[in-house]
Amino acid sequence: MPRIFAVIDHTTAVVLAGCVLIGATSGTAGAYALLRRQALLADAVSHAALPGIVLAFLLTGERSFSVLLPGALAAGVTGAVLVQHTVRWTRLEQDGALALVLSVMFGTGIVLLTVAQKAPQASQAGLSSFLFGQAAAMLSGDVVGLFALAALLLFAVAALWKEWKLISFDAEFAASLTLPVTWLDAALMIAIVAAVVVGLQTVGVVLMSALLVAPAAAARQWTSRFGTMMLLSVAFGTLAGLVGVGASNAMEKGPTGPAVVLAASGLVVVSLLFGRERGVVWVRLRRRTKRRGVMAEQLLSALAQIAIQHDDPFEPRERGLIGADQLGAEEYDDLLALLERRGWIRCVDRYHWALTPEGLDAARRLGHQRGSA
DSSP, X not given: OOOXXXXXOHHHHHHHHHHHHHHHHHHHHHHHHHHTTXXXXXXXXXHHHHHHHHHHHHHHOOOOHHHHHHHHHHHHHHHHHHHHHHHHHSSOOHHHHHHHHHHHHHHHHHHHHHHHHTSSOGGGTTTTHHHHOOGGGOOHHHHHHHHHHHHHHHHHHHHTHHHHHHHHHOHHHHHHTTOOHHHHHHHHHHHHHHHHHHTHHHHOTTTHHHHHHHHHHHHHTTOSOHHHHHHHHHHHHHHHHHHHHHHHHHTSSOOHHHHHHHHHHHHHHHHHHHOTTTOHHHHXXXXXXXXXXXXXXXXXXXXXXXXXXXSOTTSOEEXXXXXXXXXXXXXXXXXXXXXXXXXXXXXXXXXXXXXXXXXXXXXXXXXXXXXXX
């Protein structure tokens, strides 16, 4: 019988805690990566980490993630540095440098993985799970390490909040303030790489970049303030972890990592449609509201022009004389109703409308605004 969290055993609790922490750290680092337009860098870093993982295993003979993490972190930082220096020292653009570093380091990782799988040690079994992730392999010690890393990342964000935000928006202005932009940029890059690397065991090399970017992309649709975006990104990452583990648990041995990524992707789709700041539905609604407002003001101006040509500007007029001949009957009635709700015109009967003193004042203000513009 399908179950979500009806019974949580120790393994499920460990996986749930780990995925929630990974979602939170991905949301934190992903906000900076998206703002700095380095979303694709996360993909290169995640693929570049594979050779570091395999090399750490070959050198130590241990498959514990706490042992493999330093190798993955070193390889990820190396990949990010290679991308930046390739762009700086050659004529390649960033997309070309990303593709080059990603393919070379990932190919190197696959070769090393083949070598490792032929090793006589029994501990090499399961190394290939880092390609697509295996959340069930997470241990309590891994969760403790994730918690420590999440706490360290949050501390770094709190301590360097103004500096990191400034170099993300305008690095040249930060340099003019004598801030150590190079060191701040390096620290932020290491934080992003660390957030990518810690999720490899759960989500895998192939999908980790999606988990880093998706919460931040969803959050960006709801706000234009970076602080609010950061909080929403963390919340969405955490929610994706919860929903992904729940869905995996309900599917009876379903893949946890892909389920978490699908949950995050679902949040992106919902946010792209209904996000209050940039969602398609809200953007179209605001455009429609603005268009109705402009057309209502034009209709008010037309009525005022007719009214001031008579001795009594507030005398009722036939609706056919009000103008807006190009409008359909339904849209025309809608605009008249809008003007009446604003108190600018009044309905005398079914066929006559009259300008109000407030409407005449509003029409004059609009005329002055257009004249000054």
